[in-house]
Amino acid sequence: MEEPKVYSLSEISRHTSNKDCWVLIKGKVYDVTDFLEEHPGGEAALLEASAKGDATEDFEYVGHTIKAIRMMSKYCIGFLEGCDASQDTGISGTVKEENEWASLAAKSKHGKKPLVSMNLFEYLLAIFIFVVAFVAWYNLNKASS
Template identity: 50%
Template structure:
């Protein structure tokens, strides 16, 4: 990389979603958004490494030489090391898939409540309209 852009930690930490994911590894900033679907460990592994220095996460896995070479195409700059906190304070965002699952769960809960109410209402209406006058 001929001229390297310098990023502050807070800017890099904002990129913490499946469709916008940046990582800090060994002082360098990588935009791995286009690699999310292809990562052998899945996108959750990459998302869990956002909002912090992911060097230890990366090294602990023991990536191959070819994986290390592949990183070069995702390199977008360097991080200002003075802006990286020593302790992680960032709480990871839910993945897009998890958010979708949560909205499905809400729909199921609404239906679980609404269906019995509709059945009771229908039963009441049938009883009222079919009741013989005495």
């Protein structure tokens, strides 16, 4: 099997243009030149992250989906020297889920709470208030007839 290529930081820092763009994420080096135009987060985000030296923080801050993580292997060209190539870079643990229906249902696009959101205690309290109100209404009705 072919040995993974190992690059120094100074070598990686020579590839920061839109004609030749590498990004370093969690010790892995990605040649994203062909992906610049397709990147849903825009070309500028990748170029800026590339110029920064280590794009890990920016990449994680965005919170890429599993779909994006799967795409990455296609662009991986090697490792930063000193990084253990056999080690799991752990990127998958830092991303948001691909299927975001559950979280979208829980909060709106702007991070606001949904209009109706109750926990068990609130449910029981609502039922209790309803029962008390019903009993009071029933007793009042009975007394007046």
